[in-house]
Amino acid sequence: MHRPSTPDTEDAFAEELSAVRPDLSARYAAALPGARAAVLTRLWRALAYEPLPWVARREADRDGLTVRLTDGRPLHGPRPDPYATSAYVTEVRLGERAYERPELLVDALDVPHGGAFAAELGNSVASLALSRADRASGDGPGTSEASWVWEQRIVDGHPYHPNCRSRLGFSVAEQLAYGPEHRTSVELSLAAVDDALVTGEWPKWLRDGERVLIPVHPWQSAHVLDAPVQEGFGARPLMSLRTLAVPDGPHVKTALSARLTSSVRDISVYSVETADTVSTFMEEITVRLDAPLHITRTLGAATAGFPDLAAVVRESPDGYAGAGERCVPVAALPLTMLPEKASWLAEFTRLVLTVGLRLLELGVALEAHGQNLLVILDRAGSPVRLVYRDLADIRVSPARLARHGIPVPRLSGRIVTDDETALRRKLFGSLVGGALGATAGSAAALREALETVAPDLPPTADLPALLGEPLPTKALTLMRLSPETPGDLWTRLPQPLFGPGSS
Structure with missing residues (x-):
C-alpha cells in the first residue's frame, strides 16, 4: 500500500x-x-x-x-x-x-x-x-x-x-489572524533603527527623532526577528498578505520571510535602493505615455541593511478613482457585478493590451498580473483607466528608451535588460497568461476577446509575437521542483487565437 x-x-x-x-x-x-x-x-x-x-x-x-x-x-x-x-x-x-x-x-x-x-x-x-x-x-x-x-x-x-x-509556517490560528480572506485587521509593530538606509521621503509618523521606525508584521516578529519592537498600528492585509492598507492612509509593504506560492518573501536591499529612482522614472514615463494609466508612487522605502527588516510605503490606489467610480484589483473582477460578459471582456482586453504594448514599445515591461494591476470602473461598470502598483519587478530597456529619446534612469541589476525575450515574457506572461486569462476564465473566452480587439491594437514591433506565437508564462511547478536554479523558469502556452489543440 x-x-x-x-x-x-x-x-x-x-x-x-x-x-x-x-x-x-x-x-x-x-x-x-x-x-x-x-x-x-x-x-x-x-x-x-x-x-x-x-x-x-x-x-x-x-x-x-x-x-x-x-x-x-x-x-x-x-x-x-x-x-x-x-x-x-x-x-x-x-x-x-x-x-x-x-x-x-x-x-x-x-x-x-x-x-x-x-x-x-x-x-x-x-x-x-x-x-x-x-x-x-x-x-x-x-x-x-x-x-x-x-x-x-x-x-x-x-x-x-x-x-x-x-502558507507553510503559518498555524491555523495565524492564518485566521493574518489572511486577508478572513477579513481581518493586523496590528503591525514598529522596530526603531538608528542607521537605516532610506530612499524617498520616509513619513514623519514613522520616525522617532533621528531613528526610523520600520513597520513589522507580527508573524515576522514571532518567527524571524530578534529585534525589539514597540506598539504600532492596525492595518488591513491585502491579497499579497504582507502588504497592508493603513486606514485612510497609504499601503505598507512589510518584510515577511515566509514561503508563499513560489518564493520566500522579503524586501531586498536592492529594492530599497532603487525604489525612489524607479518610482520617479515611472511617473515621468506615465506622463509621456499620455495613456489611461496611473502609477501608485513609492513614498519611501527603508531597510536595516538586511531583507528581514525593511518596508516600503506607497500611495493607495483609491485616490485615482473619481466620484462614483470603483478601483478594483483585476484579481477581484470575477467577484464584481459587470455588464454583459463578452462585450465587457473585449473592452477590458483592449484597454490593458493597448496600455501594455505602448509602454513596452517605449521600454518598460510591467509585471501586470491580477495582484499588481487594478482597473477603475465607471458608474456603469465599464473599465476606463488602469492603476499599477509595486514597481519592484518591472523591467526597463535602456536601448528602447534611447530610441524614443527618453533619458535612461540610473539603474542597474535585475530590473535593467534589453533582452527582447525577457521583456516580452515579463509583460505577456503576467498580463495575458495571468490577468487576462484569469479574467476570461477559459481559452475560448480569451480567444473571443482577442479576436474582437486585435484590429484595434497599436501596431508595435511586439504585436506579432503577442498575437501570432505561443504565449510565455512562468513554469511555476518546474520552479518549485528546481531549488538549485535561481530566478524564473518559463514555458509556453497555446496561442488562444489559434484555437483548440494549437501549440
Whole structure:
C-alpha cells in the first residue's frame, strides 16, 4: 500500500481548527473536495504544459491527455484548458490508480524534490479549504468601497499556481489572524533603527527623532526577528498578505520571510535602493505615455541593511478613482457585478493590451498580473483607466528608451535588460497568461476577446509575437521542483487565437 511521505495536513488542520474555531470545522470538511480539485486542476495545467524533465511526451486522445513519464508510466487526465479558472480536474490516473489529492499524486510520481513540493500542495489544499470555510456569505462589496474590501473577498489565491494558498509556517490560528480572506485587521509593530538606509521621503509618523521606525508584521516578529519592537498600528492585509492598507492612509509593504506560492518573501536591499529612482522614472514615463494609466508612487522605502527588516510605503490606489467610480484589483473582477460578459471582456482586453504594448514599445515591461494591476470602473461598470502598483519587478530597456529619446534612469541589476525575450515574457506572461486569462476564465473566452480587439491594437514591433506565437508564462511547478536554479523558469502556452489543440 502506498504511504505518503508527508503528514496528513488536512487532518492536522482539522485538529487545530477544532480547538481555535470549532464553528468552522464542518464547513472546512465540506470544502476539502472542492479545494483538492482546485489545486489538482492547477497541477494538471503544469503537467500538461511545463518542460518537466521527467516527462517524455504528451499525447492527446478522445478522452483527454496522456502524459508519458520517462520511466514509462502513463499519467492520464482530462483535456487541459491552459486559461481555465474553474476546477474541472477531479482526478488524475497514474497507471491504474486514480488520485484526487494532488500531494499524494506528487508523492507517487517520486520525482526529485517532490517531497517538499507535496508538502506545500497539501498545505495549499488545507489552507484553501479553510479560506472557503470562512467565506462570508451575502457580504459582497458595494459600489464605492475601498479597494482593500475587494481584495479581502478574494478567497482562492493565485488562479494558476498549485501552491495558490500554501502558507507553510503559518498555524491555523495565524492564518485566521493574518489572511486577508478572513477579513481581518493586523496590528503591525514598529522596530526603531538608528542607521537605516532610506530612499524617498520616509513619513514623519514613522520616525522617532533621528531613528526610523520600520513597520513589522507580527508573524515576522514571532518567527524571524530578534529585534525589539514597540506598539504600532492596525492595518488591513491585502491579497499579497504582507502588504497592508493603513486606514485612510497609504499601503505598507512589510518584510515577511515566509514561503508563499513560489518564493520566500522579503524586501531586498536592492529594492530599497532603487525604489525612489524607479518610482520617479515611472511617473515621468506615465506622463509621456499620455495613456489611461496611473502609477501608485513609492513614498519611501527603508531597510536595516538586511531583507528581514525593511518596508516600503506607497500611495493607495483609491485616490485615482473619481466620484462614483470603483478601483478594483483585476484579481477581484470575477467577484464584481459587470455588464454583459463578452462585450465587457473585449473592452477590458483592449484597454490593458493597448496600455501594455505602448509602454513596452517605449521600454518598460510591467509585471501586470491580477495582484499588481487594478482597473477603475465607471458608474456603469465599464473599465476606463488602469492603476499599477509595486514597481519592484518591472523591467526597463535602456536601448528602447534611447530610441524614443527618453533619458535612461540610473539603474542597474535585475530590473535593467534589453533582452527582447525577457521583456516580452515579463509583460505577456503576467498580463495575458495571468490577468487576462484569469479574467476570461477559459481559452475560448480569451480567444473571443482577442479576436474582437486585435484590429484595434497599436501596431508595435511586439504585436506579432503577442498575437501570432505561443504565449510565455512562468513554469511555476518546474520552479518549485528546481531549488538549485535561481530566478524564473518559463514555458509556453497555446496561442488562444489559434484555437483548440494549437501549440
